[in-house]
Amino acid sequence: MKIAIIAHDGKKADMVAFLLDHKEILGQVELVATGTTGQHVQNAGLKVKRFLSGPLGGDAQIAALAAEKDLDLVIFFRDPLDKHPHEPDVQMLMRICDVHNIPLATNPKGAELMIAGLMDKV
Numbered sequence: 001m002k003i004a005i006i007a008h009d010g011k012k013a014d015m016v017a018f019l020l021d022h023k024e025i026l027g028q029v030e031l032v033a034t035g036t037t038g039q040h041v042q043n044a045g046l047k048v049k050r051f052l053s054g055p056l057g058g059d060a061q062i063a064a065l066a067a068e069k070d071l072d073l074v075i076f077f078r079d080p081l082d083k084h085p086h087e088p089d090v091q092m093l094m095r096i097c098d099v100h101n102i103p104l105a106t107n108p109k110g111a112e113l114m115i116a117g118l119m120d121k122v
Helices: 009-021 035-043 058-067 087-099 108-121
Strands: 002-007 030-033 073-077
Touching (some): 002 009, 002 058, 009 073, 030 058, 058 087, 073 087, 073 108
Parallel strands (some): 002 030, 002 073
8 A cells, every 4th residue: 555645844743743643554554755745754763755845846746656546545734824836736636636536635634534444455
C-alpha cells in the first residue's frame, strides 16, 4: 500500500503529529511525500520517499502517481486560510484524485477515517 502525504507550510506540524499518532499502521505502508513535507517527516524519524517540493513540481509528481493508479490514498493537509502561489498545482492534484478515484483526505479527521478504513487492507 502506498500513501502520499503533503502539507501546506501552516499544516506541516499537524501532519507530523498525525503521522506519529498513527505510526503503528503507517509503518506498514510505503509513504511518499513532497519535498519539504517529507523532510519534516524524516526529521520526526519516519521513513518516506521524497519528491520535489510542491511549488517546484512535487504536487505534479504525486498527481502522476495517482494518474497511474500507483497510490492508495492521498493525505493533503491544506491550509484554507492562507494564499498559496502554486494553487493551480493543488487543484490539479485534487482533480486527478477525483478522476482516478483515489481517496483524498484534506484534514486530520478525514485522514483518520480513511486510515481506519484501510487498516483491514494492510
